[in-house]
Amino acid sequence: MSMKECRLILGDQLNENHSWFHTVSPNTFYLFVEADSEVRYVRHHIQKVKAIFMGMKAFAKSLVEKGHIVEYIELNQKDNQKSISANVIQFCQKRKIDKFSYQLPDEYRLDLELQNLCKILNEKGVQTEAYDTEHFLSPRDSFKTIFPKKSYRMENFYRYMRKQYNFMLDSSGEPWGGQWNFDAMNRKKYDGKIKIPSRKWKPSYSDEVLQRIPRKWTMGEMPTEGIIWPITRKEALNRLDEFLEIFLDGFGDYQDAMLEESPYLFHSCLSFALNVKLISPKEVIERAIRTYEKKRNQISLSNLEGFVRQILGWREFTRGLYWAEMPSYQTLNHLEHQRELPSWYWTGETKMNCMSYSIRQSLHLAYAHHIQRLMVIGNFSLLYGVNPDELDKWYLGIYIDAFEWVEITNTRGMSQFADGGKIASKPYVSSANYIDKMSNYCKNCAYDKKTKSEVNSCPYNSLYWHFFDRHKKILEKNPRIGMVYHTWGKMNSAEKKRILARANWILENGESL
Template sequence: MAEDLKTLRLILGDQLNHQHSWFQAEPENTTYVMMEMRQETDYVVHHIQKVIGFFSSMRNFAEFLKEKGHDVIYFKINDKNNEQDLEKNLKRLISEGNFEKFEYQLPDEYRLDEQLKKICKGLNIETEAFDTEHFFTRRDDLEKFFKGKKQLTMEYFYRDMRKKHNILMLDSGNPEGGKWNFDKSNRKKWKAEPEIPHERGFRKDVSGILEEINKAGIKTMGKVNEKSFNWPTSREDSLSVLNYFCKNLLIHFGDFQDAMHTNEAYLFHSRLSFSLNTKMISPKEVTDSAVDYYYKHKDEIDISQIEGFIRQILGWREYMRGIYWKEMPGYARSNKLRNQNDLPPFYWDAETKMNCLHHSIKNSLENAYAHHIQRLMITGNYALLTQTHPDEVDKWYLGIYIDAIEWVEITNTRGMSQFADGGLVATKPYVSSGSYINKMSNYCTNCHYKVNKKIEEDACPFNSLYWNFLDVNREEFSKNQRMNMMMSLLDKKDSEEMEKIRKRAASIIEHPSDF
């Protein structure tokens, strides 16, 4: 019988699901394997905190399994028998261990999905793939939902998810608070009040893992305090961060989720994305905990706070995963605007006179983190306005953020941020001049550049870049109804002003290090 076969089960680094049915009742003769590999550390240059975070979380998960009595084989990065390649390690293990069946959980990256299919075809033993039992949706649910529809609209998908899972619903058809979406209430600028509680941080000594990474010669970016690593790397840590968010941060999350400030790295954000994306904690646990806390404290917490949070988890996260599996592998090659420029050097050292970019990139390098508006409207906005090739943008975002795994990274960068998919994810490009940055942050207050100037030497570079970008893509955007107002304003600019704008923008694009 299949249950009696000697079975090897693979667990990838983002499959740390303690509650998976695999671990509840397993067949006899089952062995789990986990691997730290150069294959995974080297396909882009990752932030040092990302590599440490994954290795530490994987090791903690392996210990959890061993403590529960499971048989575990674990390859550390410098183990002599680690061939640093998934296929080589698996084939040798299966051969030497005389395994009769190979099982794995479906990967969330197309690259690994294809690799595992190829590996299985080359094995002469039985193989089987299982769901990760993590997401609210399956890979193809979004494609089925939008079948026959001309346009993908996240809002309709989000409403359906709310109904299907009975989250923030008064009854089967009516949302809590009388509206589905309180996005217009989520755009306040934070001005030092209300006070932001310190994040639920950690002070872990990761010097041992750092030494192993350095010994392996893995190339990384960013910084780390090896005596005070600040990210959750276990299920216990993750539940602690979730509990802290509900009790201390949810009350103002919605109001200030788009805000930015020079003195604040996290504001009221949860810091749960790494825990979620490695599956140490599930989206259902997160939504259930937050919604339960809201209902118990409705007299203190406005509906706009909780809805803004639920929309990110239940709506946007599941939506982007659905887009990924619907559109890959072609999505990774999309470049609708034909952008070709390199990413400016200051993305790796934050050495720029533009205050918004300096702080957003510095935060990213120091913490392996930036929240969604910093990613979308600062670093992403600048990359698009300077016509950077989306491949360059993908590599940077995938490498620098601790929570970046391709299924969620590429849809947000190539789609939402860079408009490389031509409007599949975002119906218009998310670009702005300096005025939006000034509206949502204090970045412009002490900047070298003046946000109210357009073409002078001390003018905010975003201003000329913005109008130049619309001009360069005039033909493309003339077909987009949501761009009508901005294209009309562009048409009203006289030829002399436009020539100055083009000249200023060209200088910024050609000599980014001067700015």
């Protein structure tokens, strides 16, 4: 008798090109589980839960259409055992499974859970085996080779990866355009010189999926027309094609810009599709390069390189750091910040227009681009001294593309400097000046962007100086921020006192901002 095998498919493993699916076997069962434990470990955005469940359903259907045997356990199904492990054990017993297989999960907690599950199954006489997801361009343990001394820098990693895959290199191995990085050209405020094209997205809706998700477990809004995020590979590829043909040439230039009238600007909005593996980073990069080669007179190299750097560089880099530093990484709090999130993080009801707009957009769309996350919400959170544990949960829950391997490194590391500089060489904080420079948020704000110590002064301005003053012992020797302390030292004592008094009032009255 042939061996019966159960293969588990997680909600972020929707990769139809995986070698698992190359052959069809009557003795191979693909198991999908809508697990109570996965929905509830943090408070997720309703659109995120729905998009993942819709993606799982669509993927399961496509496997059935190809002849594979699929078992799908819905969230409210009577025999749902709530956790992934309990459902797998029940299924293996019911079907008399001989072997359990799974693709390596991208989150540490699930990695531990599945390893423990395998021990339990082994004791019951079931063989187990783990497979690679066949998605990322670098292995989990890539940092052991690239950074043996644990001195992590994204630029070094990015150049290494460019060479590994021969992306955008000439015949002598030199980078196109004579330089590896065009980041200095990718920091423009939107100036209206290039019209922002409209999106041709078709929302998806499913009452059947929505009805089985308890609303009290979730946050955010569910638009009546449905969600805009791709849930099938075809939809993801259409989204990629639209971006490359219409938006790529504005991406690099304006990737750091923020605009009230346009939440997406020139961004690809592909991160959800990538993170659930509907599409792969390799095919995205290769298609982008082919588009550039076909339209060299229409697309600048700086725009192409800026896009490739986000995927080949930053996305792969943060994953490598995650697996190199977990589980200790999730406990780091270098600056010892302990403040709770103000309640308006869940509503957007604050007079700070930049925060109000960015949070409301996040609640409405389950989306904000990287500068809104880093230099508006993350910036205020760091200046205010939010406990990174709280902020991790908020970011992990609210954004459609947030999975721990990419969220925690960006939030605890890049945004909050809680890792003490493992991922970033300095804290990314600013006064209102940066936000005003890169957006149009300040013009509609109740606070004065130019003053520091008045009753209506922008909270960022006084908190900025308070942050550096209270962390002087830790930060003053950092060579990248020496000028900050030089400027602070030159201020007269009366002005310093007023600024710190304003900041202290803000810290004591954060709920009323």
